[in-house]
Amino acid sequence: xxxxxxxxxxxxxxxxxxxxxxxxxxxxxLPDRKLLQIYRLLEQVGDKPEISDAFEAMRPRLxxxxxxxRPALSRLFFLPAEDMLDDALxxxxxxxxxxxxxxxxxxxxxxxxxxxxxxxxxxxxxxxIDYRDGAAIAVICEPLWQAGVEALAKVMAECQNNLKYKLNxxxxxxxxxxxxxxxxQILAVAFRVEKLKAALPPRPIIDLAESHVExxxxxxxxxxxxxxxxxxxxxxxxxxRMQRPGELLRxxxxxxxxxxxxxxxxxxxxxxxxxxxxxxxxxxxFDRENPGxxxxxxxxxxxxxxxxxxxNSVNDTVQGLRDKEITSKVKNARAEIAQFVLKNxxxxxxxxxxxxxxxxxxxPSDEEVKKAEQFAMALRRSSKLAGxxxxxxxxxxxxxxxxxxxxxxxxxxxxxxxxxxxxxxxPEGQRQMFNGLRMVExxxxxxxxxxxxxxxxxxxx
Numbered sequence: 001x002x003x004x005x006x007x008x009x010x011x012x013x014x015x016x017x018x019x020x021x022x023x024x025x026x027x028x029x030l031p032d033r034k035l036l037q038i039y040r041l042l043e044q045v046g047d048k049p050e051i052s053d054a055f056e057a058m059r060p061r062l063x064x065x066x067x068x069x070r071p072a073l074s075r076l077f078f079l080p081a082e083d084m085l086d087d088a089l090x091x092x093x094x095x096x097x098x099x100x101x102x103x104x105x106x107x108x109x110x111x112x113x114x115x116x117x118x119x120x121x122x123x124x125x126x127x128x129i130d131y132r133d134g135a136a137i138a139v140i141c142e143p144l145w146q147a148g149v150e151a152l153a154k155v156m157a158e159c160q161n162n163l164k165y166k167l168n169x170x171x172x173x174x175x176x177x178x179x180x181x182x183x184x185q186i187l188a189v190a191f192r193v194e195k196l197k198a199a200l201p202p203r204p205i206i207d208l209a210e211s212h213v214e215x216x217x218x219x220x221x222x223x224x225x226x227x228x229x230x231x232x233x234x235x236x237x238x239x240x241r242m243q244r245p246g247e248l249l250r251x252x253x254x255x256x257x258x259x260x261x262x263x264x265x266x267x268x269x270x271x272x273x274x275x276x277x278x279x280x281x282x283x284x285x286f287d288r289e290n291p292g293x294x295x296x297x298x299x300x301x302x303x304x305x306x307x308x309x310x311x312n313s314v315n316d317t318v319q320g321l322r323d324k325e326i327t328s329k330v331k332n333a334r335a336e337i338a339q340f341v342l343k344n345x346x347x348x349x350x351x352x353x354x355x356x357x358x359x360x361x362x363x364p365s366d367e368e369v370k371k372a373e374q375f376a377m378a379l380r381r382s383s384k385l386a387g388x389x390x391x392x393x394x395x396x397x398x399x400x401x402x403x404x405x406x407x408x409x410x411x412x413x414x415x416x417x418x419x420x421x422x423x424x425x426x427p428e429g430q431r432q433m434f435n436g437l438r439m440v441e442x443x444x445x446x447x448x449x450x451x452x453x454x455x456x457x458x459x460x461x
Contacts, residue, residue, distance in 0.1 A: 036067050040127075071131060073119055074107040076141050077148055080190035081183050083203065083240040092281045096236055096274055098179045105169040106155070106180065113151035118143050134198030138191050145190035152184040185233040192219055193237050203241040204306070216248070217255050224257030228267060231257060235271050243306055245275045246313025253317065272317055272326050279310050280333040297345060297352070301378040304341050308385045311337065338389040345382050346395060349375045350402035353439065358409040363431055372435070376402070376442040403443045407452065410436030414460050425460045433460075 030038070039062065042054060071079075078085075084098050091099040111119070125140045156177060159166040170176040186193065199215050200208070208216075216238065223230045235252065239245040249272055257264055282303075311333055318330050356372035357364050364372070379399055386395040410432060417429030425433070433456055441449035 032061075032065055035061060036065065039067055070126060073123060073144075074103070074111075076122065076126070076137070077107060077110070077144060078103055078183075079137070079141070080145065080193040080237070081186045083237050084182065084186065090281070092277070093175045093178075095277050095281060096178075096182050097278075097281075098182055099173075102170065102173070102176060102179050106152075106183070109155045109158075109169055110148060110151045113154050114144065114147045118147050134194055138194035138198065141194070142191045145187045148187045148190075149184055152180055152187065156180050156184070182233070182236075186237060189223065189230055189234050192223065193234060196234070196238070197241070200241075204243045205241050206243045208247065213251065216251060220252065220255050220257065224255070228257045228263050232267060232270065236274060239271065239275050240278065242310075244309055244313035245278075246310070246315070246317055249275065249314060249317040253320075268317070269321055269323055269326065272314065272321060272323070273329065275310075275314055276318070276326060276329040276333055279307055280329060280336060282307055296374075297349065297378040298374045300340075300344050301381040304337060304345065304385055305381060307333075307337050307340075308388055312388055334389060337385075338391045341382050341385060341389060342391060342394055345378050346398045349379050350398065350405055353379075353402055354405050354409060357406070357435055357439070358413065363428055364435065369435055369438075372439060373442065376439050380442050399443050403440060403448075406436055406439045406443070411456075414456065429460065 035058070039058060081098060084096065085100050085103075086092065086097050088099055088101045091097060091101075122141055122144045126137075129136045129140065131137075159169070159177060159180075166176070196215065196219060200212050219234065220231050223234060231252075235248060239248050242248060249268065252268055252271060257267075311330065314330065318326055321327075353372050353375040356368045356375065360368075379395075379402060383395050383399060386392040413432045413436075414425070414429050417432060418426045419429070420426050433453075437449045437453055437456075440452055
């Protein structure tokens with residue numbers, strides 16, 4: 001059917017703003033599926049004032065349904081490097097990371113060198129796909145990223161030759177050229193990066209299935225045949241997504257890349273330096289963001305576990321390199337994590353536990369008991385990290401101290417708790433005993449809790 005109007009046929013009347021508002025009102029009565037279809041159609045029209053009424057009327061239901069939003073072209077451009085981004089407060093120089101403050105001026109400069117036809121085609125094709133389909137995005141955006149490599153090279157050259165141009169864009173950040181070069185290298189392999197991200201588990205990647213390992217190996221081998229250096233930006237992104245990046249370093253040691261053995265050894269050293277430096281950066285970030293255990297102590301313990309797990313994963317590779325600088329970085333990172341655990345988890349955790357259970361009259365609330373359990377669990381989790389971090393003595397002493405305080409406070413509470421008429425322990429005392437035994441079980445194990453239970457039942461019949 002030909003949609004074009006025949007000669008002499010009057011054109012349909014233009015859509016009035018009131019019609020868009022009426023549409024927005026009508027769609028509120030539609031099922032969710034239909035509403036989302038209309039939302040996608042309106043989104044393809046673009047950001048035009050005349051449809052704002054429709055979007056405004058739909059907003060309450062859209063807030064509930066949360067449909068994926070169309071990513072801006074700038075977001076798509078930087079998508080392959082999203083795992084390398086840090087905000088200005090946590091950005092670490094000379095670590096192949098990219099400061100988020102660099103992105104906006106970078107896009108302002110780069111888009112002037114990317115053909116308008118490429119930008120328009122990407123936007124047109126993106127309107128027809130599910131924005132959560134990473135593999136489809138990789139195919140659609142590949143021309144944008146390829147053009148971006150050349151555009152970035154031009155911007156970098158202009159920054160190098162024209163100080164005023166650089167200052168107007170980025171200010172006096174003398175590290176910006178390094179950031180732009182990291183971005184350029186990632187964009188050069190962006191298609192592979194996004195296809196891999198779509199095929200692998202979401203970050204942080206804890207475990208890789210054999211099929212995932214095979215996919216990574218094949219990509220490394222194929223890139224290595226082109227040029228060994230092309231594997232580095234891919235490895236940088238993958239290492240930033242993995243909880244145990246040492247597995248990636250082992251994988252790198254097993255595959256045969258193009259180039260000489262010396263080139264591969266250099267690549268392995270550089271990647272090991274990045275992985276260790278990135279872990280060290282994260283320990284510093286957590287220490288700045290969480291000066292004490294006043295926050296969520298469970299989250300702090302989980303962070304310490306993740307960082308220790310990451311460090312343990314690189315041990316074999318680092319020892320094999322016999323590189324004094326990297327070995328020193330590992331030692332420093334381990335010391336930083338150990339200090340983080342001692343200061344932010346162990347320091348006052350016994351005090352927090354005691355206050356949650358025993359600092360008020362009567363029984364603690366369920367919320368207070370839960371808080372006490374979190375303190376006890378965090379301390380117990382720290383004991384599992386103590387060996388790799390070399391802080392066994394300090395953590396063991398803190399566990400003993402916390403257990404002793406729980407036992408003494410529970411005994412004092414049981415002595416003063418109301419009794420039944422027959423002299424046996426009343427409901428309040430039984431509840432306090434249960435709370436105390438639960439903490440002892442977490443801190444010292446079920447055998448110790450069972451022993452105390454028998455003693456207390458005998459003592460407070």
